[in-house]
Amino acid sequence: MDFDKTNDKDMQISIGPQHPALKEPTSFSLALRGEKIEAIQVKIGYNHRGIEKGCESRTYIQDMYLLERICGICSHAHSTAYVQAVETIAGLQVPRRALYLRVLIGELERIHSHLLWLGVAGHEIGFDTLLMYTWRDREAIMDLLAELTGNRVNYGINTIGGVRRDLTKEEGERIVKIIDHLAEQTKYYIQLAQEEVTLIQRLSGVGKLPREDALRLGAVGPTARASSITFDVRKDDPYAAYGELDFKAVSADQADVYGRTIVRLGELMEAYSLIKQVVKNLPDGPIAVRAPRKIPAGEALSRYEAPRGEDVHYVKSNGTENPERVKVRAPTLANTQAIAKMLEDRYLADLPIVVAAIDPCFSCTDRAIEVEGRGLMSWEKLRRYSIDWYRAQGVDFRNVKRVI
Amino acid sequence: MLSALFNILIFPGLFFLSFLGTTAEYIDRKLYARFQNRVGPPWFQPVADLIKLFAKSEVIPEEADPVMFRVVPLVALAATVTAFLYIPIWGTEALYYFKGDLIVIIYLLTLPTFTFFLGGWYSRSLYATIGAIRSVTQLFAYEIPLLLAVLAPALLANTWSLSEMTEYYTVHPWYWLFNLVGFGVALIALLGKLERVPFDSPEAETEIVAGSFTEYSGRFLGWFRWAIDVEAVVGASLLAAVFLPFGLSLWPPLVFGLYLLKILFILCLLTLARTVMARLRIDQMIDFCWRILAPVAFFQLIFDLIIKELIL
DSSP, X not given: OOGGGOOTTSEEEEEOSSOTTOSSOOEEEEXXXXXXXXXXXXXXXXXXXOHHHHHHTSOHHHHHHHHHTTOSSSHHXXXXXXXXXXXXXXXXXXXXXXXXXXXXXXXXXXXXXXXXXXXXXXXXXXXXHHHHHHHHHHHHHHHHHHHHHSOSSSOOOEETTEESOOOOHHHHHHHHHHHHXXXXXXXXXXXXXXXXXXXXXXXXXXXXXXXXXXXXXXXXXXXXXXXXXXXXXXXHSOOTTGGGSOOOOOOOSOOXXXXXXXXXXXXXXXXXHHHHXXXXXXXXXXXXXXXXXXXXXXXXXXXXXXXXXXXXXXXXXXXXXXXXXXXXXOHHHHHHHHHHHHTTTOBGGGHHHHHHHTOOOHHHHOOOOOOXXXXXXXXXXXXXXXXXXXXXXXXXXXXXXXXX | OHHHHHHHHTSSSHHHHHHHHHHHHHHHHHHHHHHTTOOOOOTTHHHHHHHHHHHSOOOOOTTSOHHHHHHHHHHHHHHHHHHHTTSOOSSSOOSSOOTTHHHHHHHHHHHHHHHHHHHHHHHTOHHHHHHHHHHHHHHHHHXXXXXXXXXXXXXXXXXXOHHHHHHHHHHSTTGGGGGHHXXXXXXXXXXXXXXXXXXXXXXXXXXXXXXXXXXXXXXXXHHHHHHHHHHHHHHHHHHHXXXXXXXXXXXXXHHHHHHHHHHHHHHHHHHHHHHHOOOOOHHHHHHHIIIIIHHHHHHHHHHHHHIIIIIO
């Protein structure tokens, strides 16, 4: 039902922009009849950071660090998607060893993201023990990432033309040891998901998204794969070293939150096997090639299977040191559309887990903002508007030294 | 007069009960944390939390009913403390008792849930209203199984007085074993009464913030927290007196120690339940209570009737 058509009998309640269930600001307006959701309106747009515009005034290498900060969890996804696009335009041949190392970091990132998700899902249905367990296990991966790249998040391991840090043999052995431990833990979580009654009751049949609706609404990643759409960029349009590695795109046919849990747990097991393969088959050779400062004119689109789904970066260059345009489509934007459909005829109690089940990252999503009632504005006009607005608040930027 | 005041305010009344309540909360939190591989709070944390709440200023929403908003937390505390006076703890005899006190105890233990409802309802906040409605909906689900489960042992003992009941089970030492099914039912119903996982949807944080308590702060939230701590102990004591009435004719200090062990056992079971389960939706909770819990409680009742008529 349309949100505007609800009547006085319904209780109108808003979840967000600030609410304990939400880790980032976003807003859900609900019309409730008793506990049942009659209509829902999803509103995003609280996190616009002007990153795309910011890219245009920075060099290619600076942009990589900026884009890595789109997301605190799938940072490697964004930086890899971007460097892949730039490397395509520049026609760089990235060494195989670098491609393998990108897969390694990418899969470690997928593991920590999925473990994080499992914990958040547990918390949303009041199962805090699962949260504590998974986040404890996740620490091992975070520490490992810090050891390999220098950072727990925003690893900064990519560079245009390759990666910045090599992997030693000892580090490889350590990775395998930690992965083996996590595989044991994950088997326990899989058993838990199959046996714990209250968990199954809260997840099974909740947030139904039939295959046709998933296709129509453009769902991606685990959300789509749980609706028996076996699409995985790593498989269907291989990048980095995925073409040479053996793995399968995990899918499920439950089309509900339980299916999404099963898919993510399955992907964890696949990620463990991928990492072992990478460590075992790591080719010798250099880890990067030299990239030019100025990228020749051209354009490229790059796809990356982030933990949350397909991440798309588009880069257009004009032969200078700065890109002319960078466009980012984070996976959450594709999945947000499906939330209203998933919550049809469901209860208020299902909202947190259904929203959490797409593994939303609303801060990564916002690429546009509307200044209310002012329609489309040109860059100059918008700049003028913001300067005037701040001046009216008593903030004057005229005397501030320009840094970049 | 003075001794009555002492009984009501110090022992076994408010002060002693608050001490037990905060200790119970500490054990619950520490155990919960250890189950979850965390360190958990230090022993004084529950008391420190209460002191902090009482030191803070309270905000009362403009739309809330100012009198009801202030009064209901105190009613919750008063009701639970009163109920405790009728429960025997160091022998077969409670401090005060009369024929039919069992019903009064159950009534007094229903009051806190009603105060949660009234507090939430008179807060006039959307989240609090939903939490209030869920509280009272849940009450209808667990109250009947709890009542049936508690009545079964009373039926066997042929009395409505808790003190006479414990007397009966002391004379017939092993008869309490007939009521173990009812004990399970009452334990699950107690989870609902205390609004703990898996039955904590009235205050489900990720859905409705803090449910009935969303608008409460400072002193008034402190009263509620205090009442909930006390309610846990009183509920566990009731279950201990009704379902575990053994060893009551021993030396009184020993009986008292045994009583502490019994409620510790019950509280640990409650903590275990909230560690290993997820929160049920309110409709699933009602479904479970009416389809499974109530029939099982009925079974216990009929079982006791058959035993009483045919065997004893």
